[in-house]
Amino acid sequence: MNAKAKVLEIIEGNRDEAVSYLSGLLKHPSVMGSEESAQRHYAELLKLLDMEIDIWEPKAEDMKINPDFMPARDDYTGSPDVVGVLRGTGGGRSILLNGHVDVVPAGGNDWTDDPWSGKIEDGKVYGRGANDMKGALIAYLMAMKAIKEAGIDLKGDVLIGSVIGEETGGAGTLSLINRGYRADGAIISEPSDLRVCPVSMGVIWFRVRVRGLMAHAATSYLGVNAISKAAMLIQEIDAYEDRMIQEKKHPLYSHHPSPFSINIGIIKGGVFPTSVPDEVILEARMSFSPDDDIAQVKKELEEAIHKAAMKDEWLRDHLPEIEWYGFCLNSGSVPMDHPLLGAILYNFKLVKEREAEIIGTPWGTDAGALIRYGNIPTIVFGPGPGGMAHKADEYIDVDMLQDTTKVIAATILDWCGHEEV
Numbered sequence: 113m114n115a116k117a118k119v120l121e122i123i124e125g126n127r128d129e130a131v132s133y134l135s136g137l138l139k140h141p142s143v144m145g146s147e148e149s150a151q152r153h154y155a156e157l158l159k160l161l162d163m164e165i166d167i168w169e170p171k172a173e174d175m176k177i178n179p180d181f182m183p184a185r186d187d188y189t190g191s192p193d194v195v196g197v198l199r200g201t202g203g204g205r206s207i208l209l210n211g212h213v214d215v216v217p218a219g220g221n222d223w224t225d226d227p228w229s230g231k232i233e234d235g236k237v238y239g240r241g242a243n244d245m246k247g248a249l250i251a252y253l254m255a256m257k258a259i260k261e262a263g264i265d266l267k268g269d270v271l272i273g274s275v276i277g278e279e280t281g282g283a284g285t286l287s288l289i290n291r292g293y294r295a296d297g298a299i300i301s302e303p304s305d306l307r308v309c310p311v312s313m314g315v316i317w318f319r320v321r322v323r324g325l326m327a328h329a330a331t332s333y334l335g336v337n338a339i340s341k342a343a344m345l346i347q348e349i350d351a352y353e354d355r356m357i358q359e360k361k362h363p364l365y366s367h368h369p370s371p372f373s374i375n376i377g378i379i380k381g382g383v384f385p386t387s388v389p390d391e392v393i394l395e396a397r398m399s400f401s402p403d404d405d406i407a408q409v410k411k412e413l414e415e416a417i418h419k420a421a422m423k424d425e426w427l428r429d430h431l432p433e434i435e436w437y438g439f440c441l442n443s444g445s446v447p448m449d450h451p452l453l454g455a456i457l458y459n460f461k462l463v464k465e466r467e468a469e470i471i472g473t474p475w476g477t478d479a480g481a482l483i484r485y486g487n488i489p490t491i492v493f494g495p496g497p498g499g500m501a502h503k504a505d506e507y508i509d510v511d512m513l514q515d516t517t518k519v520i521a522a523t524i525l526d527w528c529g530h531e532e533v
């Protein structure tokens with residue numbers, strides 16, 4: 113039996129072990145600021161691979177390598193990054209397997225069970241982060257464990273990075289890059305539903321402050337209603353979004369009706385029904401094409417809002433203030449002829465006996481940072497089901513987890529090279 117067949121067979125045999133490792137990791141509620149216990153737990157698992165382990169807390173100054181980074185916090189106490197390194201025998205290409213351990217809050221009352229139970233049922237593992245993306249961290253672990261159990265020595269180095277802060281803009285990956293970790297290629301197994309994503313879109317948040325003039329409602333002619341002005345502006349932003357959707361096309365997003373869009377997610381304004389409101393704050397998320405430069409994207413939106421304001425007598429003299437804040441994951445892409453993409457596609461076909469679907473990611477990822485600031489070609493490929501991230505009763509499909517593990521393990525063998533067994 114050749115090395116790859118042997119590794120794939122071992123992965124199949126280790127299925128229950130993978131499920132139980134994932135269930136254990138899901139019991140650590142690694143929301144922002146509380147990632148440490150999950151990270152220590154994962155670092156212990158990496159020791160099974162004889163990896164050198166590095167655990168550190170990111171520093172605010174690490175983020176300076178990304179000029180567009182907008183911090184959700186300045187202090188990363190209690191939120192360490194973890195990197196495991198397995199040195200190769202030499203002469204092969206290195207790979208970084210990168211995944212975020214932070215999860216969004218469990219939220220709501222819609223969960224059938226405790227979101228931190230790690231419940232296993234009917235080929236699914238449940239829990240906040242099962243899909244996005246602790247399943248991936250277990251796929252990395254099990255891929256390397258199978259290679260080790262097969263007695264294979266890789267030529268290139270393998271790095272596994274479990275990072276914090278992805279859900280809030282990517283602090284952990286920036287810190288990993290700033291700490292000097294590099295590889296010839298990287299995989300991020302965000303839950304792409306087994307689709308292979310050589311491009312990641314960019315995502316950025318912004319806030320618009322619309323001013324009015326306060327007055328008694330009975331004499332509203334003495335005031336200016338900021339809510340009415342904001343309503344007008346929202347229509348203009350929606351119209352701008354419609355134009356964006358029409359004009360901004362990308363071949364790897366042709367499957368998606370509106371990949372590059374604006375979502376106004378929060379509106380705040382007014383203090384009392386009998387008062388004319390003097391201020392409205394809109395907060396929104398904008399996604400943009402990997403082909404577009406972030407500075408240009410910002411400028412275009414600012415100009416559109418400015419132009420809309422110029423149509424109104426009051427807003428012309430009281431221009432809405434635009435602030436970019438809180439969250440920015442830059443876009444990134446890897447050329448379609450890149451050998452890492454070729455290796456993933458080849459091994460996908462080997463494992464699944466069909467061609468992989470190639471698309472752009474439907475969300476922002478850490479790939480943009482690895483590509484732009486680490487100069488590491490990075491491809492997103494991971495389990496599913498898709499559309500399950502951030503939901504109540506989040507789960508991962510164990511068959512898809514296993515497929516991800518197999519494709520990654522087979523890709524590592526080809527990419528890093530190995531000694532004959």
Ligand SMILES: [Zn+2]
Pocket residue numbers: 212244245278302303
């Ligand atoms: Zn994610």
